Amino acid sequence: xxxxxxxxxxxxxxKEAAALMNKLKHKAVVVAGGTRLSRALLPSxxxxxxxxxxxxxxxxxxxxxxxxxxxxxIAELEKSPLLAQWAGGVIARAAGQWSNALARSMxxxxxxVSRAHPHNNLPxxxxxxxxxxxxxxxxxxxxxxxARILEPAxxxxxxxxxxxxxxxxxxxxxxxxxxxxxxxxxxxSWEAYTSxxxxxxxxxxxxxxxxxVVGSVLPRATRMGKAExxxxxxxxxxxxxxAAEAALQAELxxxxxxxxxxxxxxxxxxVLARRCLMEAFQG
Amino acid sequence: MAKTKGRGVLKTVEGRISIRLDINGKDQAWKVEPGxxxxxxxxxxxxxxxxxxxxxxxxxxxxxLVDGKPALACMMFAAQAHGRRLTTIEGLGTTDRPHPIxxxxxxxxxxxxxxxxxxxxxxxxALLDEDPDPDEKAVRRALDGNLCRCTGxxxxxxxxxLAAKKLQGGKAS
Numbered sequence: 002x003x004x005x006x007x008x009x010x011x012x013x014x015x016k017e018a019a020a021l022m023n024k025l026k027h028k029a030v031v032v033a034g035g036t037r038l039s040r041a042l043l044p045s046x047x048x049x050x051x052x053x054x055x056x057x058x059x060x061x062x063x064x065x066x067x068x069x070x071x072x073x074x075i076a077e078l079e080k081s082p083l084l085a086q087w088a089g090g091v092i093a094r095a096a097g098q099w100s101n102a103l104a105r106s107m108x109x110x111x112x113x114v115s116r117a118h119p120h121n122n123l124p125x126x127x128x129x130x131x132x133x134x135x136x137x138x139x140x141x142x143x144x145x146x147x148a149r150i151l152e153p154a155x156x157x158x159x160x161x162x163x164x165x166x167x168x169x170x171x172x173x174x175x176x177x178x179x180x181x182x183x184x185x186x187x188x189x190s191w192e193a194y195t196s197x198x199x200x201x202x203x204x205x206x207x208x209x210x211x212x213x214v215v216g217s218v219l220p221r222a223t224r225m226g227k228a229e230x231x232x233x234x235x236x237x238x239x240x241x242x243x244a245a246e247a248a249l250q251a252e253l254x255x256x257x258x259x260x261x262x263x264x265x266x267x268x269x270x271x272v273l274a275r276r277c278l279m280e281a282f283q284g
Numbered sequence: 285m286a287k288t289k290g291r292g293v294l295k296t297v298e299g300r301i302s303i304r305l306d307i308n309g310k311d312q313a314w315k316v317e318p319g320x321x322x323x324x325x326x327x328x329x330x331x332x333x334x335x336x337x338x339x340x341x342x343x344x345x346x347x348x349l350v351d352g353k354p355a356l357a358c359m360m361f362a363a364q365a366h367g368r369r370l371t372t373i374e375g376l377g378t379t380d381r382p383h384p385i386x387x388x389x390x391x392x393x394x395x396x397x398x399x400x401x402x403x404x405x406x407x408x409x410a411l412l413d414e415d416p417d418p419d420e421k422a423v424r425r426a427l428d429g430n431l432c433r434c435t436g437x438x439x440x441x442x443x444x445x446l447a448a449k450k451l452q453g454g455k456a457s
Contacts, residue, residue: 006318009301009363011291035359051364054290074353101429102407103344106354189428 007047011054015071018050019164020139031160033072034108052111057166060084067170071111075099075123078110087170088130088200089284091179095122095198098183100191110168115159117151117221120192124151125216126181128224129200130174136163144169151221177202180280182273183217193217195270199277201237208232208241213249213274218266219256227252228274237282246275291367303366307331308375316362322348325362326372333373333402337431344430347403348372354410354429373402376409385409388447389440396434403430408444416452420445 012018022029029048042049057070060081067087069078078084078096085093099105099113099122113123114134124147132147136159143163149155150165159165183196195217202210211232213225228249235241250271257263294301300315316325323346326334334357337345346357349371377383382390385405395401404427411418411426418426423444424437432440 006361007296008318009294009361009366011293011366013290032361032364035361035364049361049363051291053364076353101344102426103347103354103356103429104341106410107356107359 005044005047006042006049008049010048010050012050012052013054013056015052015055015057015137015164015166016139018052018055018139019137021048021050022160022164023139023162026161031164034074034112052164057111059167062087062172062175065172067172067175069110069168069170071109071114071165071167073110075105075108075110075113076102078123079105086175088174088177088179089281091181091198091200092123092126092130092170095126095181098122098181098189100189104191111165114150114168115156115165117156119217119220119222120196121216122181122183122196125196125198125214125222126179127168127170128222129179129198129212129214130170130177131212132168132170134168135166137166138163142166148224173202174200178281178284180277180284182277184269184273195266195273197270197273197277199274199281201232201278201281203237203282207234207236209234213245213278215249215253215270215274218253218263218270223256225249225252225274232278239279242275242278242282245278246271249274294363294366301363303363305365305367306369308371314362318363320362321358322360322362322365323357325365326357331372331374335399335402337399342431343400344403344407345400347406347430349406349410352410352413354407371406371409373405376405383409384450385412385444385447388450389443392439392443392446394435394439394443396432400430400432400434404432404440408440408447411444412448412451417448418444 025048027045029050030046031050033052055072057072059070060083061068075096079093113121117124127147134145134150136143177200179200181198183193185193198214200212211229213228214222216222228245231244231248232241250267253267253270296318301318302315304313323334334348335345337343339358341356341359347354348357351369377386385408389395407427407430423441
């Protein structure tokens with residue numbers, strides 16, 4: 002029991018919630034799904050700001066963006082008919098592979114993004130689909146590229162200075178072909194040994210644009226630039242996928258500093274990337 | 285404090301927070317401690333069907349329904365239930381008049397020590413409310429957050445499938 006809590010606030014808008022959070026600073030904490038945070042409060046916290054009432058439970062598309070509200074549960078993403086059609090359904094599939102049914106029912110997109118643990122399923126997918134994140138500090142909204150959110154400096158400010166409002170994905174990605182694969186103890190084990198997401202924009206049997214993202218191995222989801230460069234403009238073939246596999250393994254080994262403990266993860270990540278690419282090429 | 289359009293602000297008065305909630309269709313007014321977890325409050329108020337297992341969101345024995353969705357009572361503060369609609373196992377049926385899901389668990393022999401069963405039954409209810417005719421895969425996915433140390437996750441799955449048939453066939457007791 003946390004006896005240092007003195008009040009609970011249920012704001013009705015993100016602006017109001019963020020303003021309250023900025024006003025109370027370290028004496029406040031924001032809780033959404035609460036799958037982890039409610040058991041890890043700092044002793045300084047006197048106010049719990051419950052975001053459950055915010056009108057941010059939408060999954061909708063307009064001409065420019067697919068918009069996913071921060072308060073959408075992971076289960077809602079998994080069951081969304083719109084997401085099932087978007088980029089080969091990769092967002093829905095990633096959501097469906099996250100933890101167990103109870104955690105998916107409680108956990109939110111905002112929490113998954115703002116506590117972007119390397120094992121979380123959604124950050125690699127959002128990174129691969131060129132997502133941006135809309136944040137609010139109570140005075141103004143800020144739009145940040147998804148990769149920026151994953152930087153430690155920004156991560157520290159999410160939930161202390163900024164509240165995630167929505168994740169927006171460019172409408173152009175709707176027709177991309179995407180795939181994900183992960184190696185874990187079971188299909189839904191949260192702590193994957195490694196995971197890979199690939200998103201391909203194809204034209205006339207060739208790669209017009211591609212994103213290759215690895216999760217779990219590094220401290221945060223990371224795009225593999227060298228593997229992407231190897232694929233650019235190349236035919237959608239097994240030879241291209243194998244070349245990308247080799248490039249990814251070399252790049253990942255370099256990023257992990259050649260650590261022996263990560264050598265297997267680097268090899269497996271390459272294999273997963275190749276499989277994802279083959280699936281995306283055929284999708 | 286800024287005025288809110290949400291459920292407002294709950295302040296501590298003499299070490300307690302007053303909350304109003306709907307449990308199993310009945311309006312209730314509780315005074316809870318500010319940092320008290322919902323599981324503790326429920327059990328103190330007599331809703332002991334929600335069990336304390338891991339107390340860390342891992343085992344599912346404290347599963348309840350919040351606004352119809354499965355949730356872990358050990359991971360929510362009691363104050364967060366303010367203004368919400370809760371369903372506990374006590375709201376489903378009684379010994380004399382069990383809910384069809386409970387009846388299905390009995391008929392299939394899905395209950396051994398029984399500790400995990402309230403959570404399993406409520407997780408099954410959440411599934412069947414959303415998908416009245418699930419296949420085995422869907423049942424297994426819906427119950428994958430509810431751990432059972434007695435059985436092999438076979439009888440409970442059979443129970444959920446039987447419950448679906450009972451509910452669809454109007455054989456509810």
